Amino acid sequence: MKISYNWLKEFVDHNLPVRELAAELTMVGLAVDAVEMVGNDYILEIDLTSNRPDCLSHLGVAREVSAITGCSLKMPVIDLKEKGMPTTDITSVEITAPEFCPRYTARVIKGVRIGPSPAWLVARLESMGQRSVNNVADITNYVMLEMGQPLHAFDLHHLKGERIVVRRASPGERITTLDGEERELTEAMLVIADAERPVALGGIKGGEDSGITGSTVDVLLEAAYFTPLQIRQTSKALALSTEASYRFERGTDPELVSLASDRAAALIAGIAGGEVSKCLVDVYPHRKQLRDARKPINFRRARYTELTGLEVALPEAERILRALGFEIEAEVAGDLLSAKAPTWRIDISIEEDLIEEVARIAGYEHVATTLPGSAGAGNYLDGESGRRAARRTLAAVGYNEAISFSFVNVETDAALSDAEDEDRLLLFNPIDETQSHMRTTLLGGLLQALERNFNHGNRNVRLFEIGKCFRKSDGERPLELERLALVATGARNESDWLAANARLDFYDVKGAIDALIDNLNLPAANYAATEKSGYLHPGRAAVISIGGRDVGLIGQVHPRIATQYKFKQPVFIAELDFGDILTAQKIEPRYQPLPKFPTVVRDLALLIDTGVTFAAIESEIAALSIAELVNVMLFDIYTGKELPDGKHSIALSLRYRSLDRTLTDEEINAAHGRIVKRLIETFGAELR
Amino acid sequence: MPTQGSRIYPEVLGQLLEMMNERLKQLREDFDREIGLVTTETEATELRDRWVGRKSGLLTAEMKTLGKLTPEDRRLAGQGLNDLKTYVEAGIERLQLGFAAGREAEQLVRERIDVTLPGRRIATGHLHPITLLREKIEDIFVSMGYTIEDGPEIETDFYNFDALNIPSNHPARSWQDTFYLGDHLALRSQTSTVQIHAMQRRQPPLRVLAPGRVFRRDTPDATHNPMFYQVEGLLVDRGITLGDLKGTIQEFVHRMFGPETQTRFRPSYFPFVEPGAEIDYSCFKCNGTGCRVCKGSGWIEMGGSGMVHPNVLRTAGIDPEVFSGFAFGLGLDRLCALMYGLDDIRLLYENDVRFLEQFT
Numbered sequence A: 001m002k003i004s005y006n007w008l009k010e011f012v013d014h015n016l017p018v019r020e021l022a023a024e025l026t027m028v029g030l031a032v033d034a035v036e037m038v039g040n041d042y043i044l045e046i047d048l049t050s051n052r053p054d055c056l057s058h059l060g061v062a063r064e065v066s067a068i069t070g071c072s073l074k075m076p077v078i079d080l081k082e083k084g085m086p087t088t089d090i091t092s093v094e095i096t097a098p099e100f101c102p103r104y105t106a107r108v109i110k111g112v113r114i115g116p117s118p119a120w121l122v123a124r125l126e127s128m129g130q131r132s133v134n135n136v137a138d139i140t141n142y143v144m145l146e147m148g149q150p151l152h153a154f155d156l157h158h159l160k161g162e163r164i165v166v167r168r169a170s171p172g173e174r175i176t177t178l179d180g181e182e183r184e185l186t187e188a189m190l191v192i193a194d195a196e197r198p199v200a201l202g203g204i205k206g207g208e209d210s211g212i213t214g215s216t217v218d219v220l221l222e223a224a225y226f227t228p229l230q231i232r233q234t235s236k237a238l239a240l241s242t243e244a245s246y247r248f249e250r251g252t253d254p255e256l257v258s259l260a261s262d263r264a265a266a267l268i269a270g271i272a273g274g275e276v277s278k279c280l281v282d283v284y285p286h287r288k289q290l291r292d293a294r295k296p297i298n299f300r301r302a303r304y305t306e307l308t309g310l311e312v313a314l315p316e317a318e319r320i321l322r323a324l325g326f327e328i329e330a331e332v333a334g335d336l337l338s339a340k341a342p343t344w345r346i347d348i349s350i351e352e353d354l355i356e357e358v359a360r361i362a363g364y365e366h367v368a369t370t371l372p373g374s375a376g377a378g379n380y381l382d383g384e385s386g387r388r389a390a391r392r393t394l395a396a397v398g399y400n401e402a403i404s405f406s407f408v409n410v411e412t413d414a415a416l417s418d419a420e421d422e423d424r425l426l427l428f429n430p431i432d433e434t435q436s437h438m439r440t441t442l443l444g445g446l447l448q449a450l451e452r453n454f455n456h457g458n459r460n461v462r463l464f465e466i467g468k469c470f471r472k473s474d475g476e477r478p479l480e481l482e483r484l485a486l487v488a489t490g491a492r493n494e495s496d497w498l499a500a501n502a503r504l505d506f507y508d509v510k511g512a513i514d515a516l517i518d519n520l521n522l523p524a525a526n527y528a529a530t531e532k533s534g535y536l537h538p539g540r541a542a543v544i545s546i547g548g549r550d551v552g553l554i555g556q557v558h559p560r561i562a563t564q565y566k567f568k569q570p571v572f573i574a575e576l577d578f579g580d581i582l583t584a585q586k587i588e589p590r591y592q593p594l595p596k597f598p599t600v601v602r603d604l605a606l607l608i609d610t611g612v613t614f615a616a617i618e619s620e621i622a623a624l625s626i627a628e629l630v631n632v633m634l635f636d637i638y639t640g641k642e643l644p645d646g647k648h649s650i651a652l653s654l655r656y657r658s659l660d661r662t663l664t665d666e667e668i669n670a671a672h673g674r675i676v677k678r679l680i681e682t683f684g685a686e687l688r
Numbered sequence B: 001m002p003t004q005g006s007r008i009y010p011e012v013l014g015q016l017l018e019m020m021n022e023r024l025k026q027l028r029e030d031f032d033r034e035i036g037l038v039t040t041e042t043e044a045t046e047l048r049d050r051w052v053g054r055k056s057g058l059l060t061a062e063m064k065t066l067g068k069l070t071p072e073d074r075r076l077a078g079q080g081l082n083d084l085k086t087y088v089e090a091g092i093e094r095l096q097l098g099f100a101a102g103r104e105a106e107q108l109v110r111e112r113i114d115v116t117l118p119g120r121r122i123a124t125g126h127l128h129p130i131t132l133l134r135e136k137i138e139d140i141f142v143s144m145g146y147t148i149e150d151g152p153e154i155e156t157d158f159y160n161f162d163a164l165n166i167p168s169n170h171p172a173r174s175w176q177d178t179f180y181l182g183d184h185l186a187l188r189s190q191t192s193t194v195q196i197h198a199m200q201r202r203q204p205p206l207r208v209l210a211p212g213r214v215f216r217r218d219t220p221d222a223t224h225n226p227m228f229y230q231v232e233g234l235l236v237d238r239g240i241t242l243g244d245l246k247g248t249i250q251e252f253v254h255r256m257f258g259p260e261t262q263t264r265f266r267p268s269y270f271p272f273v274e275p276g277a278e279i280d281y282s283c284f285k286c287n288g289t290g291c292r293v294c295k296g297s298g299w300i301e302m303g304g305s306g307m308v309h310p311n312v313l314r315t316a317g318i319d320p321e322v323f324s325g326f327a328f329g330l331g332l333d334r335l336c337a338l339m340y341g342l343d344d345i346r347l348l349y350e351n352d353v354r355f356l357e358q359f360t
C-alpha cells in the first residue's frame, strides 16, 4: 500500500520527519519497505500483513500514527448538501443475496459535468501511481485511497428501470466488464443488476455499458459491503483482481459505507457540480445481528505481563485501545478492562489480540530479553548420527550431496523403480505435468541431475542423496520411506595424473557402499548377482543384503535406459532402504588380541573359467575349514589373448597364521596344497 | 720378564730403537704421500688394506717385529707404532667419509622430484549447503535443550491448517498455493505441523526443533522454488514470555552469526501465533550499516515468530491458562542465499557439481 506523507498529515497532525515516521510504522507492524520522494511529497511503500485491511487507506494508517504519537485523529470534513429529490423517488435497491452483500447503498447526483479533474486531484492520484480518468471516477478512487471504501459510479440512465438488484448470477449469465472482456458467470458469483441484466461484478469491476462516459449527466453512486470469501473466489475464478476486490476480499468496514458515500457525493457536487439526492438508500438487513456479534473482550493486566514480560498501567492500555478505535466498556478492580473492537478491525477476537495491540504500540523493543530456564539435554532425531556418518563417509569417498524435488516425472520414476502404478501418489495440482507424481525412488532425481551435469560439460560426476520416497498405503497417510542413492560416472580419480584415463566402474560404487556400511558399524554386506531389475544391466547388477536382509540394489544403468537419457558413458547407480539400514542391528566392537606369531603369505595364480565367481572360490576355500588360514586377498585378475578362450588368471594372496605357535613350512605347504587341490578339482583350474 | 726373543747387548738395542723411530717417521711420510694420491673410493679401500689390513697390512707386519725388543723399548716403540696406526686409520676414515658424503649428495640430486606437480588426492565430495546450515542450526538448538523432531511431508488438512488456526477460507489453503494429493491430504506447507504432533505426543515442558522440507505452489524463479527447507522451533512451559522468545533468538543468532549480531522484533501476523513478531537480524555482511545483501536497511528478515496462539495450544490439549509458549520459523534456502551470496536459488536443487563443490 502506498501512503502519501502529506496526505496522511491531513488526518493526524504529527511532527515526525518521514524517516522517523517510517521507522515508527515499521515497529508497530506496518513494515515500510521503501520511501520515495515525489515532488514535495514522500511516498511510503507499506507491506501490510493480510490481517490489517483497515490500513489500506490513509485514514487507517493515520489512526496508527495517532496511537503512536498521541496526536488526535482528524476525520475528513464532509460538506454535504442534499438538495435534490429524495433518492427513493429516483431509484430503488433490492438485495436478494444478503449472504454475499450484507449492505448496499445508493444515491444519485443529478446534473454533473464530466470532465478532467482539478490539478490537485490528478497530482494526488498520480503520486499513488494511479492514472486520472475523469472527475467522477477520480473522486471514487480518491475516497477509496483516503478512507478504504471502494465505490462505483453508474450512469443512471444506462440502468434499465433505473434501479439496482443485488443478486447471484444465473448459471451461464454473461457480462462484459469495463476492460472489454466478456465473462461467463456462475451462481456462486454476485452481480449488481438493473431491471434486466448484470451491470457490474459486485465489488470487483463495473460493466462496460453502464459506467460513466463523457456524456453522463446523472450519476448513481454505489457504496456497499461485500463478504470477503465470495469476492476472493469470484476474483480467482475469473482471474480478475482490482483495487476494489483487493480490499473487499481482505475485509472492509460495513459501517464505513454511508460515510464514504457522503464524502464522495460532497466531492462530486463540489468538483463536477450537480445536486445530491436526499436521503441515501441504505439496504442493510442484518445490521443489528452484525453489531451484536461484536462482543466485549477482557484485557487482564496480569495476563499481559505473563505473555509479554511487559508491564502496563491500565490507563495507558486504555489510551492505546481508544486511539485505535476500541470502545472501552468497563474497568474492574483496576486490573481488568473490557473492550469492544471497532468494526474495521476484523482481526480482533480474543484477549491475546488485545494484548498484541497494547504491546505493539508500547513497543516490542521494550520487551527485555530473557532465557527460559535450563531444561536438560536436547536430543537429535533418531538415526541422525547414522545419517551424519553416511553423509561424511560418502563425501570422503568422493560423492557430492544432492537434493532433488520430491515430485517427479511419472515415466522416469516408473522406469527406475519397482513400485506398482497403484502405489504411486499423484498430485492433483502440480505446477508442471512433468512433475506430477511423488517419487518412489531417488534415482530419477539423480539421473536428471546427471543429465544436467552432462549438458554443462561435467563428465565426472559422483552424487548421493538421502531423502524420502512415497507410496500409497491403507493407513491415514501414505508411506514415507527414507532412502539413500548414489550415482557415479567418469574418471576414477581426476587428480591422479598417472592414471588419468582410469574410469570408475561397478567396484568403485561397491567400495563406496562397503565404506558406508562399515562406518555405520554394520556387518559386511553381501552382493548377489541379479538379472531381475529392469533398469540395471543384467550382467552387472547385484542385490545388496546385510545380515540376510535385502537392503538395496547396485549396478550399471541398463543400456536401454542409458540410451533414453543419451548417456554416452557407463553410469553406475545404487539405492538403499536407508531407513532399514539405520535401524539394523549394529556390531558392538570387541577387542581381539593381536597375533603373537608370524603370518606367512603364499601367493597362488590360477587359470580358471571366467564364469567362476570370486564368491564361489572363497566359499570352496572356506569349506576346507583350515584354521590357520587368516584370509584370502585378490591381487590381480588378468585377461589376455594368449590365455585360452573363456579363461582368465586369478592371483590370490593367502595368509596363514596360528594363534599358539609359529607354523612350520611343512604345515603351511600341507594347508596350501589342500586348497590348490580343491580348486583344481572343483573348477578344473590350472596352476600358472 | 721377557716373554720371547733372546738377550741382546744394550748398545745394539739403543741402535735398534733409533732405527725404529727412523722407520716410523719414514712410514708416516710414505702414508702422507700415498693418501694424497687417492682419488677413488676403491683406491681408499686398497690404501686401507695395504696399511692396516688385518693380515697383510704394513703396520700389522711392523707390529710383529716388536718382539725383538726389550720390554722397555717394546713399550716405547709399540706406542709410536700405535700412534701411527691411529693416524693412518683416521686419515682413511676421513677420506671414506668424504667419499660417502659425495655419494649421498649424488643420490639426493638423482632422486630430486618436482614438488609442484599436483597432489594425488582422493577427490572428496561436499555436503549440500542446506545440510551444512541445517546441521549447524540443529547443533545450536540441541545444546540449548531442544529435541529435533521430524514429521510427515504429506499431511492432513488438520495438521497442515486447522490445528494451526488457519481459517477455512484462508488463501494458503487454496489449490493455487498448496499441493494436494486428495481432498484432505496435502504436501505440508510449513514445518509448524510438527509442533502439533509434538504437543499431542508429549505434555509440556516441550522444546522442539523441526527442520524439514515444505512445499508451496510457486513457479520456480530466482527467488522461489516449489520446495524449500524450513526450521520451526517451539517451546512450551509455564510462564514463557515474549522476552524468552527474544532471548532465545538472540542467543541463536549470536552463535550462528557471531556475538556482534543484533536482533529486532516487530509486530507481524501469522495465524498460529498471537502476539506475532517478525524477526530481523542485523546484516552479517555490513553489520547494520546497509548494503546490497540487506537492501540498504541494515536488517535482514529471518522469519516469523510469536507466542503460540491459544487455539493451537487448546487443539493440542494444552491449557493456555496454565502453559504458554513461543514458536518461530525460518527459511533455510533464503538464509543460504544470503550467507553465500546466491543470486538464484534454483541452483540449490539443480545439483550441478560445479555448484555443490563450492561448499564445505
Ligand SMILES: [Zn+2]
Binding pocket: B283, B284, B285, B286, B287, B288, B289, B290, B291, B292, B293, B294, B295, B296, B298, B299
Ligand atoms: Zn547489509
